[in-house]
Amino acid sequence: MSQLQNLSLTDADQASANAELFDLLRIPSVSADPSHAPDMRRAADFLQAKLASLGFTARVEATAGHPVVYAERLSDPARPTVLIYGHYDVQPEAPLEEWLTPPFEPTVREGRIYARGSTDDKGQAYAHLRGAELLLKSGELPLNVKFLLEGEEEVGSKNLEPYLREHADQLKCDVIVISDGSRFAPDVPTVTYGLRGLSYVEVHVQGANRDLHSGSYGGSAPNPINALCQIISQLKDDQGRITIPGFYDGIDEITQEERDMWAGLPHDDAAFAGSIGAAGLPGEAGYTTLERLWARPTLDVNGIWGGYQGEGSKTVIAAKAGAKISMRLVPGQDPENITRLIQAYIPTLAPDGVKVEVKGLHGGQPVKIDLDNPYVRAAGKALEQVYGKAPAFTRGGGSIPIVAAFRDILKVPVVLVDFGLNEDAPHSPNESFALVDYHNGILTSAYLLQALAQAE
């Protein structure tokens, strides 16, 4: 791999990049609120115009919901093609009274841009536009670049998958880059190369056909709440392992390389527990906290209900009880298969006298790129160039449904290079994005385009 061309942002570059981003942040493109539909269109037009000014073929494309901005600049068919995904819609600003400065009047305080959408995702997405612009100052882009900027990420991206299917040819590429999250820690540049999947079910337990008085029936009537607790408590053993038969079959075990890499990250269990105010960090035996978060499947009850939940006491034996249970999945597990396994298993755990139904609600595929994938390595190289240190290669504990959709429809790797931080408070009042993270994001994007062009 040859050397990357050295790049820097002048004061004038920074001022211009800031001014343009502020203009974009002033547009209240709240996708959840139908009254903002004109603002959605303005934000899309703004991005289309900017990309056109950079020599991209750029257009605003209608969907069944808010439009998509698509742009491409194809420098040479022989070179690799990168597709950069981002979104221009933002979360609602409520509660407005908690903002120190208005959410759609970007304000810089102590080196941070305060505005709704600053980190999620206008700031991070716009860094890529400015990254391409930086490279274009010294000539043609070193590879083919496509941008796909959607307007419905904050409302579930429900029109994105159909768009991907309909435009699969146009979107053809070798790698997808997304910057829409947080890196591991302030001083740890991060490449995320995997995400967990999800299987989400709802369990319904029925005892009698009506609520019963616990005096008249207690001791001889089925209690669906007790039964549900009994079922749930058997889903894990005393080592924190999930007991569903076949659950762990065929999963990718954590490699020694990953174990070593993650053991070297700045993580402290006590500090982590302290950060969430928890008395401990229980989990599957034999794995560290980070291993459990990123690379082991889980089972959590997300909600439970049944009987009397009000003040004081009511001596009722409820007719029914229910729970929502989700499992985070890792590569090697298939959400539909896991849903079938738990649907078959739970009824076998039900005690006498109750009927149980397990409804599959929702699933998401786990994803992982091989650590040795040249595009993953290229992303690491770009970050090292900007931060002067080797980045962390992590996986994410959550699921980003569009990532699996990209993988499944376009069938290329997705590399997550996040410029933000948890402390940016995306989705909360006073969302912000550090100016240095924005500027480093621009540089990272420009180096990344170079590095991807050389990757193989």
Next chain:
Amino acid sequence: MSQLQNLSLTDADQASANAELFDLLRIPSVSADPSHAPDMRRAADFLQAKLASLGFTARVEATAGHPVVYAERLSDPARPTVLIYGHYDVQPEAPLEEWLTPPFEPTVREGRIYARGSTDDKGQAYAHLRGAELLLKSGELPLNVKFLLEGEEEVGSKNLEPYLREHADQLKCDVIVISDGSRFAPDVPTVTYGLRGLSYVEVHVQGANRDLHSGSYGGSAPNPINALCQIISQLKDDQGRITIPGFYDGIDEITQEERDMWAGLPHDDAAFAGSIGAAGLPGEAGYTTLERLWARPTLDVNGIWGGYQGEGSKTVIAAKAGAKISMRLVPGQDPENITRLIQAYIPTLAPDGVKVEVKGLHGGQPVKIDLDNPYVRAAGKALEQVYGKAPAFTRGGGSIPIVAAFRDILKVPVVLVDFGLNEDAPHSPNESFALVDYHNGILTSAYLLQALAQAE
């Protein structure tokens, strides 16, 4: 024991008893509704006037809530004294639209009086007034009789206990009789000689200090719902026995006499399960359904909550979860002690990473009279006289707090002789009371006064 004097109701007696009860049922004495306060007073006055007309010293006595009607007719200080308890307040009538005839216009259909309060408890209480009247036709009452008719039973009787304490001398007696429930089955006259007690607690489990995203934290953060289920599932073993250390210490075991007696009752498990639409009747191994209902302690979760309970899926790990748990207790168990035992036990079941709090909410003493108690036998004799068959001696699965209060303050046995049936639908629309049950109640009351006078 000498013979009981033969009694019967003439057509005129029945007509008059019906007409008077109907007048009482027309008064909408709904204790829960403050706008009915004048009706409460009218109902109390009605009963006071009737008792005065029977030669009782009768008065309406103020309490902090609705008034109490107290009356006494002391025939001979050398004879036993019975205190008859009842209540003249009724449940609210809602939902009004489900009544076939208006709730406060008593109507006879197919041999049943339809009206709010017909069985609970105006009809059953008034049977005792007419029972005394029937005996008075042929002379003095054979023992001293006191009536205590309260107006707050349907709202928790909270002023009754202070009234009992303040008037303990006036209320002095040898036995208390209450008819405010349902007998075992239509063709089974019933004496109830025991009730279960209650210990009711609320459990709170805390994990992190805020709700967490199950993607970012799942696998390494404590889940208070899973923990709560784990705790609850350990409160009983696989034989349905409660695992709280010391829980069964010192409890009265079911006697062979009781086992034999109850085994002879017309009860069928399949029919019982069918009546509540349940797939089975799980419970403590080694005991029949009736034994478990009447004479074995229980543990039931009455309510549970935590996390997301709405439609669809939300990938949250809740910060807290809670449950309401009650235990029905049998003689030999003390509610305060049992509450202390479960408060000490539950924290030992909590898995790592969560904090648990167990709050005592509410308790009630179990009660039981010795089966050989002469007043219990006297009640049986009275029923046999009316129905021509030996009655069932049962216990009740529920708790009636006033029964324990009577026992604890007046320190005499309480005998429950119920004239009603479950099918009377107390508390529901179209509450009713069979005319034959009302008339048999009057006869039973009159025989009971004779039998109690002879008891020793």
